[in-house]
Every structure is written in structure tokens, then in C-alpha cells.
Amino acid sequence: MLDTLPNATDVRSAALRIEGKAYKTPLLEVPLLNERLGFRLLVKPETLQRTGSFKFRGAYNRISRIPEDQQKGGVVAFSSGNHAQGVAAAAQMLGLPALIVMPSDAPAIKVANTRSYGAEIVFYDRFGEDREAIAEKLVAERKATLVRPFDDPMIIAGQGTVGLEIAQQARALDITLDAVLSPCGGGGLVGGSALALASESPQTEVYAVEPDGFDDTARSMVAGERLSIEPGATSICDALLSPEPGNLTLQINARLLAGGLSVSDDAVTQAMQIAFKYLKLVVEPGGAVALAALLSGQYDGHGKTVGIILSGGNVDQEVYRKALEA
């Protein structure tokens, strides 16, 4: 089952599964921001989602489908933070123990929140250790279920409910979206959303946005095979530092996306400021890349109606203060 590509029906099924558990975030529009951009923008703030990012959606969808005889071993996940919180919160709601493998340099707010959802945490060195190997070992020891961050059909389907809601909410407003831009780490959010949008709003082009230096999905889509990031790359977008696309996510994204874009740290900082000023939303660096792509002209929205996903808001106070300083 883990190597089966999900489809739009799986996304719809996930939407039923998470109903009343995840929040249906609004689709916001701010006329002053439209004016500044020069085109119409609709904003999906997953910053307001349970756990402060979209990750809860996929985690709940996946964990709720663990067969009863396998629930006792609980779940194990590896994550820089947002997936950790999503898994911890979903496991807590469903009554399963959760153990999370996190990098030792994960933002403090993400570590603290993960812990407060009752999860056990094991730290690893992001530059020296292999988190997947650590997680696999723990899974075997505990007879637990590994909840992958993106390369799992039920995770992809769960994240895709963001795109499904965008399509439904835009339709309710009589809006046809020309494009939707989504942050992209491993590609689950953009891939799942593309599945839903291809089905519900086929005229909408979907783009993945990555940080400069972490554009593995963009390059892999062009190359037609999974490429890793170049070593030594750095970015302020801690949520989007995955080293290569998933197997399933790349298959979906190569087929359904209109393209991949990438943005600089400076553009991300500017986007965080614009979200502060016009949207009154706290957005973490990785959550702001789609907005950054519009502001920096990586995507030209003139004459179009564009939707973006603000994927998360879990940013430390000091990092945020610094972003507002520039």
C-alpha cells in the first residue's frame, strides 16, 4: 500500500476523515495587498491550522488508518518540527503513543510544542546522523508504525485536503484560480493539493516553491529523476530542508505541476513582513515561500487570480523579531 500513488478520491476520503478534527482554515483576501501586488490574491493560512501548520492533516489521516492490532506499538516519526507536532497531536487525539526523532537544532517552539502533545523526543545531529536509520531502528524495537513526513499515500492525501478546500472555497466565492503556489519540502502538500485541484479545478496551474539551494523538486521534475540538493546549502526555511523529493511525491508532481520556483532568504524575509503588515498573520520562513515567489517576481501574477498556501506559523520569537527588523 505504501508504494501506491494516491488519487483525488483518496484526498476526498481524507477530507471526511479529518472533518471536525482539523480546522477548515479560511480563504482570505486583502484588497490593499491585491493593490500592492497588482493582481488578485487568495490566501490559505494553514498557520491557523491545529498545531500551527498543515502537517496535522496528513498525520491524522495516516494514523487514524493504523489497524487496531498495530496501534499498541504507537507511532514513530522523524521531523524538523511541523510534522513532529502534527504526528504528536494526532496520535494524542487518537490515543496512540508517539516518539519523534528531531534534529538537535530544531526551533525551540517546535520542540516544546511537540513535547506538550505528550510525545517522547529523541534528538539527532542533522549533519552527522541518518534520521531515517534511527527511526527505522526505533520502529523495529517498539513494533511501532513509522509515519513518514511525505512519502506515504495517506500523508499525501491528507495534505491534499488543503488544495481541496482551496478549490471548494474559491468556487463558493465564484472565483476561478489561474494558479496555486505551495511551499514544497518533500512535496506532500503541493502534490496532494495538485491531485485535488486537478480534479476539482483543472484550469488551475499548481507550482511548487522551494528555498534557493533546496530546489530538489524543481530540478528533479526537469531531470525526470530524483536529484538531491547540493551539499552545503543553507536556508532560513527550517521546514523545507528535505534533501530530495519523495518517490511518490515526485511521480505526482512531475505529472501534475506546472513548474517549480525557488526564492532567496531575503525574499522570504520580505514575505514575512508583508504577511505581518497586510495579513496580520505570523508566518514562519518556510511558510512564506509562496508569497515570496510572488513578491520577488519569480511568478508573475499580473492579469491572473492566484492562490497561495501559507503552510505554517511556528517561528521562534527572536527569529521573528529579526525578520521584522530588516
Place this chain on the structure above:
Amino acid sequence: MLDTLPNATDVRSAALRIEGKAYKTPLLEVPLLNERLGFRLLVKPETLQRTGSFKFRGAYNRISRIPEDQQKGGVVAFSSGNHAQGVAAAAQMLGLPALIVMPSDAPAIKVANTRSYGAEIVFYDRFGEDREAIAEKLVAERKATLVRPFDDPMIIAGQGTVGLEIAQQARALDITLDAVLSPCGGGGLVGGSALALASESPQTEVYAVEPDGFDDTARSMVAGERLSIEPGATSICDALLSPEPGNLTLQINARLLAGGLSVSDDAVTQAMQIAFKYLKLVVEPGGAVALAALLSGQYDGHGKTVGIILSGGNVDQEVYRKALEA
């Protein structure tokens, strides 16, 4: 008509009037914040409202009712900023010219936004000049309609749609609110909301929250007459510096509110930080007073389900950075 008290029917009529113009802001809940507080909290983020505060609701309701033969003269308003933006945006949508009298020390973001909605601005000295006298003179010169910030039945009814939505959204979630706490300047928001809640959710107690030193509504409710603030008071809550309650608003609030609370600047700063961390929402100082009342124990919510209004998010970047520093 201007001295007639509005009622719950006027609030319902205002809700129809602003439908599709103002946003229906969500009613948010964050489990981690509930855990920290020790009770259940529902949050109404009017920070996400058109113009970044609830003020658009009342302004649109009022301006849309100006008779056709009086529309040509446009509207005049005096305001420290949020009412200014609400009036400017509503007038622009309805095609009426707007002139706003603003204090020369109003936050830059509020001045810039008011201007960007096409309004003309006249500045005055908050400590030396009488803004009402200036506005009255301009009204006479231009044959314009004065749009008062709170002491007008259609303004109160418009702001009351916040309370109406809270009642409706809580009911849809099967939640009975024991109390709703609202920021209070002149008393239009809390008064209008109290009208709606008394009708739709009579078991819900409504409280006004003011900054320390600006608790004119709380003291006036106790005294049974309109009392002014003591001279020399200062507060970081620029949106809540009205010197005395309105005539209509005090009549409503004295009859319907369960009480008035007041909070310190420190409590407000802490509330802004908590809104950042748990809610991922940018809240301006005056918008955070209801949350501050809960965090500082001015209102003890233990064993209760409490709703609060975050009334606005129009705060300058530097002020916000400073609030996050503490």
C-alpha cells in the same frame, strides 16, 4: 434617529447589510492555549477583518444607510486610526468621498492605510485641539455626514455583528459560552455584541475590557453616569483612548454588561506575545486587552468556556518588535 437605542433586530439587519462586504471571521480554538489557561477559550480574530479591525462593520452599516440625496457631500470621521480605515474603506466601496480627522501621533500604518483607501486626511493635536469641533466644522462646510466612532445606533449595530457571529458560530460547534470579553474604547463593539448575545445566547455574560487609566466605561457603569478619564493617563493601547463612554453605548452597557475590567500595559504586551506564540496572529495593543484580562487573572475563567474578541491588528512593525522583546 441618532438618539435611538439600537436593539438586537438592528444587529441582525446590519449582518444582512454587511454580508459579502465584511468578512465572517472564524472562531478559533487552540488546544495548547486552553491547556496553558486551564479553561476553554474561543477566539474571534477581527484582526483578519477587512481593514484589519472590526471597525469596517459599523462603518459600512452606517454609510450604506445615508440617503441618496445626502451622499454627494461624502462622510467625515474623527479617529485614531481603526475607525478611520473602516470609514475610508466602506466609503470607497460605496462610492462616497471620505475625509478623516486623525491625531498627529496616530500609528503610521493606520495613516498610510487610511490614505490608501482614497480618504483625505486632516491632522489635529490630540492634546491641544478638540477633534469633534474640527469634524463638526468640516461637516458643515461640505454638507457631509459625520460618521461617529461609536455613539450612533447604526455603528453600534454594525459592530454588534461580531457578537452575533460569535453566538452563531459557538452554537454551530455545540458550545455554550459562559462569558465573552471584548475590548472597549467608546463601547460600540462591546455594546453591540452584548445586544446580540443577550438575544441569541442569554446565558453568556459580557464584559468590557479597558486599559488601566482608561476605564471610563467600567467606572461610569458603576456610577450610573458618564465619567471621563483622569487627566494624564497613558497607555500603549492607541485604539482605546476615548476620554469617556458614549451616551448610547453607556445606556446599553450599563444595562447588559456583567462588568468592566482593566489591564496594564505589561499584561497587554504579554497577551500580544501569547497571540504570537499560540494563535499565530498579529494583534495590536488595544486588540489584545481581552486576552490580557484572562492571562493576568482579571477574569478567572476556570471551569468556564470563554470567548474573546481580538479587535484589531494594525500595529507598526517597530512597536510589535518591541512587544516581542520583553
